[in-house]
Amino acid sequence: MEKLIHLTLRVWRQPGPDRPGRFHDYPSGPVATSLSLLELLDLVNERLTLNGEEPIAFDHDCREGICGACGAMVDGLAHGPKSETTLCQLHLRDLADGGLVVIEPFRALAFPLIKDLVVDRSALDRIMAAGGYVSVDTGGAPEANVIPIPQSDADQALAAASCIGCGACVASCPHASAMLFVGGKVSQLACLPQGQPERARRVLAMVSAADREGFGACGNHRECEAACPKRLSLRHLARMNREYLSAR
Amino acid sequence: MTIPNAGIPNAPLPEIWARFQETSPLLSPANRAKRTILVVGTGLAGSAAAATLAEQGYRVKVFCLQDSPRRAHSIAAQGGINAAKNYKHDGDSIFRLFHDTIKGGDFRAREANVYRLAQLSNAIIDHCVAQGIPFTREYGGYLANRSFGGAQVSRTFYAQGQTGQQLLLGAYGALLRQAAGGRLSLHPRTEMLDLVVVDNRVRGLVVRHLLSGQVEAHAGDAVVLATGGYANLYCLSTNARSGNVTALWRAYRRGAWFANPCFVQIHPTCLPAQGGQQSKLTLMSESLRNDGRVWVPKAAGDRRRAAAIPEDERDYFLEERYPAFGNLVPRDVASRQIKERCDLGLGIDGGRAVYLDLADAIRAQGLPAIRRKYGNLLDMYQRLTGDDPAHEPMRIYPAAHYSMGGLWVDYSLMSNLSGLFVLGEANFSDHGANRLGASALMQGLADGYFILPNTLGPYLAKAGPNPIDARHDSFRSSREEVEARLGRLLKIKGSRTAADLHRELGLLLWDHCGIVRSEAGLRAALAKLPRLREEFWGNLMVPGAGADLNQSLELAGRVADFLECGELVVQDALHRRESCGCHLREESRTEDHEPRRRDEEYAYVAAWEYRGQGQAPGLHREPLAFTLVAPGQRSYR
Numbered sequence: 001m002e003k004l005i006h007l008t009l010r011v012w013r014q015p016g017p018d019r020p021g022r023f024h025d026y027p028s029g030p031v032a033t034s035l036s037l038l039e040l041l042d043l044v045n046e047r048l049t050l051n052g053e054e055p056i057a058f059d060h061d062c063r064e065g066i067c068g069a070c071g072a073m074v075d076g077l078a079h080g081p082k083s084e085t086t087l088c089q090l091h092l093r094d095l096a097d098g099g100l101v102v103i104e105p106f107r108a109l110a111f112p113l114i115k116d117l118v119v120d121r122s123a124l125d126r127i128m129a130a131g132g133y134v135s136v137d138t139g140g141a142p143e144a145n146v147i148p149i150p151q152s153d154a155d156q157a158l159a160a161a162s163c164i165g166c167g168a169c170v171a172s173c174p175h176a177s178a179m180l181f182v183g184g185k186v187s188q189l190a191c192l193p194q195g196q197p198e199r200a201r202r203v204l205a206m207v208s209a210a211d212r213e214g215f216g217a218c219g220n221h222r223e224c225e226a227a228c229p230k231r232l233s234l235r236h237l238a239r240m241n242r243e244y245l246s247a248r
Numbered sequence: 249m250t251i252p253n254a255g256i257p258n259a260p261l262p263e264i265w266a267r268f269q270e271t272s273p274l275l276s277p278a279n280r281a282k283r284t285i286l287v288v289g290t291g292l293a294g295s296a297a298a299a300t301l302a303e304q305g306y307r308v309k310v311f312c313l314q315d316s317p318r319r320a321h322s323i324a325a326q327g328g329i330n331a332a333k334n335y336k337h338d339g340d341s342i343f344r345l346f347h348d349t350i351k352g353g354d355f356r357a358r359e360a361n362v363y364r365l366a367q368l369s370n371a372i373i374d375h376c377v378a379q380g381i382p383f384t385r386e387y388g389g390y391l392a393n394r395s396f397g398g399a400q401v402s403r404t405f406y407a408q409g410q411t412g413q414q415l416l417l418g419a420y421g422a423l424l425r426q427a428a429g430g431r432l433s434l435h436p437r438t439e440m441l442d443l444v445v446v447d448n449r450v451r452g453l454v455v456r457h458l459l460s461g462q463v464e465a466h467a468g469d470a471v472v473l474a475t476g477g478y479a480n481l482y483c484l485s486t487n488a489r490s491g492n493v494t495a496l497w498r499a500y501r502r503g504a505w506f507a508n509p510c511f512v513q514i515h516p517t518c519l520p521a522q523g524g525q526q527s528k529l530t531l532m533s534e535s536l537r538n539d540g541r542v543w544v545p546k547a548a549g550d551r552r553r554a555a556a557i558p559e560d561e562r563d564y565f566l567e568e569r570y571p572a573f574g575n576l577v578p579r580d581v582a583s584r585q586i587k588e589r590c591d592l593g594l595g596i597d598g599g600r601a602v603y604l605d606l607a608d609a610i611r612a613q614g615l616p617a618i619r620r621k622y623g624n625l626l627d628m629y630q631r632l633t634g635d636d637p638a639h640e641p642m643r644i645y646p647a648a649h650y651s652m653g654g655l656w657v658d659y660s661l662m663s664n665l666s667g668l669f670v671l672g673e674a675n676f677s678d679h680g681a682n683r684l685g686a687s688a689l690m691q692g693l694a695d696g697y698f699i700l701p702n703t704l705g706p707y708l709a710k711a712g713p714n715p716i717d718a719r720h721d722s723f724r725s726s727r728e729e730v731e732a733r734l735g736r737l738l739k740i741k742g743s744r745t746a747a748d749l750h751r752e753l754g755l756l757l758w759d760h761c762g763i764v765r766s767e768a769g770l771r772a773a774l775a776k777l778p779r780l781r782e783e784f785w786g787n788l789m790v791p792g793a794g795a796d797l798n799q800s801l802e803l804a805g806r807v808a809d810f811l812e813c814g815e816l817v818v819q820d821a822l823h824r825r826e827s828c829g830c831h832l833r834e835e836s837r838t839e840d841h842e843p844r845r846r847d848e849e850y851a852y853v854a855a856w857e858y859r860g861q862g863q864a865p866g867l868h869r870e871p872l873a874f875t876l877v878a879p880g881q882r883s884y885r
Binding site (some may be wrong): 034039048125 | 300314318335373375376377379383387388389390391408410414417424425436459488490523525527624628631634701743789790791796797
């Protein structure tokens with residue numbers, strides 16, 4: 001038999017950016033521990049809908065931890081208490097029976113609130129647009145195996161590139177810094193020969209874009225690394241700092 | 249009925265694409281800068297196309313319904329991308345990739361398109377490496393390969409289990425680079441709700457901004473739909489929750505033909521369904537079948553733990569039935585075999601699940617080597633189920649995954665409507681009745697980076713600029729229709745949610761038009777679907793209003809289109825009285841119970857035309873000819 005538990009969800013409700021918000025409690029009733037927390041929110045939303053109330057707005061899409069759309073603070077932790085887990089992968093078996101679960105949106109100056117748990121993270125796209133790519137047009141690339149890349153470099157680049165752009169690093173940082181996010185892309189391309197021609201320009205442009213968007217500076221609290229669902233290592237942030245200093 | 253003309257240049261297969269490019273008119277850079285292209289969808293096909301068109305000098309507007317273009321569902325593709333590089337020196341070639349893809353599609357794909365896909369496959373890898381995509385490499389620093397279903401060579405390139413993510417982030421980077429350059433504008437959180445067609449030429453589209461509820465029109469010289477597939481028709485699928493058929497369906501209702509709608513792939517290795525509240529069925533990459541062995545207990549009712557069942561009491565049914573391909577048979581074959589075992593009561597604990605077991609591979613290669621290949625997949629499985637696949641075999645069951653069907657396109661990827669191009673999973677062209685693993689990424693990127701950028705110019709050079717702008721009456725009336733429909737959804741105020749009605753539709757289609765289909769089942773579905781649609785339009789409850797973020801309203805609009813599309817899918821399945829690829833008709837089997845294709849009657853693409861609400865759709869048949877590979881009964885034994 002499926003194990004059942006009871007939870008109380010305390011969810012931040014806010015109709016819009018210019019309207020006041022407040023917490024609202026929703027008892028789960030008996031629910032199977034095999035459900036994910038987002039599936040429980042789906043269930044709560046269906047009940048609200050049938051009662052003629054507005055359901056809780058939240059971003060989500062792939063529900064398998066890779067698209068980066070979902071994200072909220074659960075009991076004060078980005079994506080909840082389980083490490084290396086996105087919100088959509090957090091299951092009720094990871095939570096204590098009978099407990100209160102407090103769910104709030106990611107909060108940061110650069111992530112303006114839209115509604116309930118939905119925030120605007122388009123600032124991350126604008127940082128990427130400043131230089132998070134190799135400037136190569138389609139059609140002129142050389143044969144793929146022309147440049148061998150040491151396996152360890154390729155592995156490090158892939159580890160740095162595993163960022164899903166969810167914003168948990170920002171939401172968990174006391175300075176709302178996006179430096180782990182920036183560091184992932186800078187580090188990925190710094191590890192690879194294809195990233196070399198634009199190496200200096202890229203790190204300067206991306207860091208200054210992050211500043212422009214209102215993200216804070218890194219204070220070495222390391223909350224970002226702990227909150228990152230892909231466990232992006234602080235090493236990438238350190239490499240970005242080196243890249244930045246040598247580029248200036 | 250007209251016979252669809254694919255516009256394939258008359259030349260031997262290997263020369264067709266070159267002939268097309270050499271004989272097509274060009275559009276000069278100065279003229280490209282005057283043309284606006286509207287691209288809907290930012291997965292691999294959409295992002296690659298939009299970025300490349302902007303590089304070529306077009307003005308490009310890009311729309312996606314997610315908050316960022318990087319979230320499109322291509323991001324979730326795990327296993328890899330095929331290319332005919334033959335780096336492994338194992339007999340691969342462009343011909344071999346073409347051959348495997350045509351055969352894998354059970355001879356229901358268009359030969360010239362598939363040949364071109366195989367020809368372009370190598371350039372994709374070159375381009376992606378140049379973008380800095382961190383593919384997995386061998387110790388010597390050269391690119392690594394592995395095998396996928398339906399192939400006896402190792403031609404799949406990969407970035408651990410995150411290949412789609414890495415390829416999409418490459419295309420997303422290219423897209424943002426063009427946005428920063430100013431030639432391309434991004435419109436996230438924007439959903440296409442109608443296509444504007446005047447005099448059989450596409451002039452633009454109507455979109456709804458999902459935060460403000462604002463409905464607006466955009467005019468352009470061409471529209472590109474790269475909106476993915478419609479496997480969410482089945483409600484529970486491996487697709488992201490936002491996946492929908494609306495863009496395709498709205499285009500269909502405006503005259504675009506829908507081809508082979510019943511060809512929807514059921515992927516064999518997904519997490520089994522449990523409970524009524526589950527929101528999706530996560531896929532476990534096919535690459536796991538390189539090292540994972542699929543089995544069930546030989547005896548029905550054997551409730552022992554997997555480890556307690558001795559080797560000779562296990563049925564490795566894929567290896568036994570298909571010794572040549574073993575666990576790497578194509579997806580349709582594996583899905584049917586798994587379903588058959590479970591229907592016989594041989595599934596794990598008598599239920600709907602079989603084992604995918606890495607134990608032998610771990611013993612032979614060591615856990616670190618297995619983790620190196622599949623680390624993030626094993627972690628994902630553990631996170632979702634609470635079980636560790638290093639110690640317990642994974643439990644899997646088939647789930648709806650990918651739609652081979654889609655809007656009909658000609659060789660230039662243009663639909664029957666002038667100026668409407670359809671790319672990636674949204675079109676029907678390359679996978680026939682079954683897609684091979686690691687071919688979706690290949691097709692999306694071939695369409696986006698290499699095909700459309702070479703076929704759009706010739707179309708525009710011939711068609712000239714679009715003289716109608718968004719102030720034209722047809723845009724206003726289309727906008728009003730969209731607003732009226734949204735208003736209608738909001739006004740019903742009944743007692744069932746769109747999610748609830750979607751679940752009912754999904755179950756109905758899974759039961760009657762899933763892995764196995766029969767005349768009686770399909771007819772039963774056709775009888776039930778109109779009643780479900782009536783229930784929807786009479787008893788739907790959408791809370792809130794239309795003037796801000798309203799996720800219930802978004803879902804309701806998509807489910808409304810699924811309800812109509814589901815009927816076309818069933819009609820197509822009913823009319824095709826043969827078994828081919830994913831489409832198994834009970835009535836069409838060989839003596840040894842294998843699917844029987846009927847080339848003499850069904851070697852064609854079924855392109856359906858909308859004839860109005862309540863009218864039977866019209867059927868156009870595009871005959872399929874095979875010159876290089878003779879259609880044989882597909883065997884993987």
